[in-house]
Amino acid sequence: MTSNADAAIAALRSGYDHLAPLVAGLDEDGLAGPSGSAEWDVSQVLSHLGSGAEIHLATLEAALAGEPNKGIEFNRGVWARWDAMSRTERATAYVTANEKMLRRYEELDPATRKELRVDLGFLPAPVDVATSAGLRLSEFTFHSWDVRVGTDPAAVLHPEAVPLLLGFTGGMFAWLAKPAALEGREAKVRVELTEPHRVLGLHLADPVVLGDVPEQPDGVLHLPAEAWLRLVVGRLSPEHTPAGVAVEGAADLDLLRRVFKGF
Template sequence: MSNADAVIAALRIEHDRLAGLVPTLTDEQLAGPSGAAEWDLSQVLSHLGSGAEISRGTLQAALDDRPAPGRDSWESVWDRWNAMGRRERADGFLKADESLIELYESLDAKTRETLHVDLGFMPEPVDVAAAGRLRLNELALHSWDVRVAFDEHATLTPESTGQLLPGLAGMLGWIGKPDRLDGRTGVVRVATSAPASVFALRLGDPVSVDHDVPAEPDGTLTLPAEAWVRLVSGRLGPRHTPAAVTTTGAVDLDVLRAVFPGY
């Protein structure tokens, strides 16, 4: 299975998981809180639906060898979705996301390897695997925002975790907030399971990770890989932290939650 194949398969799994839940939600539930603090469930689905529509337009433009839709087009999509009622957002998400994933699934092997997609916000076009992985990051995390409203022990799928984990290193300089450390610095040895990995989390300005793990770190963090993805995306609050998550040394989970407030 190629990188693009694995990403597209993970997108399908995430979609089908939500597609089994969303049609069962009542109007009251759609108006209820989600894992995204400032959005109700329908607003999370609106964000996912508008994102699917924009992503599909961008992918189709690449296939047609024409310029990708720009910000003016994105804003008109956002405005239309924001104006929808809650039930319309839920139904619209299912259709828009299915349409996007079907387009990804329709790509033949050569196209999956050779096509480059201009996303409109990256320095240069990216390959299909990278474009799909960016969408997977959005879909997997916001899927969790929906599912956690009904299951406080909700987790990310193994397929999404495996695809998202390697790319987090390049994002920490953006999502980490070193000002929350109040001038403190430190190196934490992080060990994940499922999949297993060991790396150094460097708390400073900027926040970063690498594989140069010191023999005597300032602290340790041991956790499932999916919990690491949720931690750095601001989704590992006390109610949603597995018992397998442990810390030692100078840096505890409260500090790490402050450094990674979410996005």
């Protein structure tokens, strides 16, 4: 039986194997081009992913050795080194760093995948491998889309990751949602997802939360699951919205884009 840790690690591998050839084919102009992240070019996204992989590997190794998290000063040193790299150096180093992190995850035996607890440094308590790998999967999946959409405006999130990431969306609302954009308005929206099928209850208020599916919603939002995930991280701009998205009533897509401005 496949565990959540197994599934997250496998999705990290398939997503990386899909992205790596694209990165290898990017020239200087491609690396300097715009990404799906408004403030970063493609090389800066790769720097974020590569430095994140290096920090994540160090965090995993510390947990395996029974040592504490290396802390923010270690992280700052890694970020500074990656910031100082040229664009081509970032692309090359990203491939190496991500492959090393993945292989370490893949080497974990079933007992370790089940029992190990990892101190990520920013959560109140250590987490299991499924959560640790799942959080890295979230970061990787959205930022790999940032890289791919630079050359493919119709890019979608890697499909193997989508079902796994649906369970993370509600927990991300505390820092992703901006209820001030509602200007005091409140609404209960039924969110109907496809691929995979899910029905969610989106409660627009302060705070914005995922809750019970409303029996009499103020609006209905229909969209693919990957588009829903991109919406809540601020990556469903009009030019990147698939044709299958439909709204009814209070499910105002422009308002939702302001509530979920992303990162």
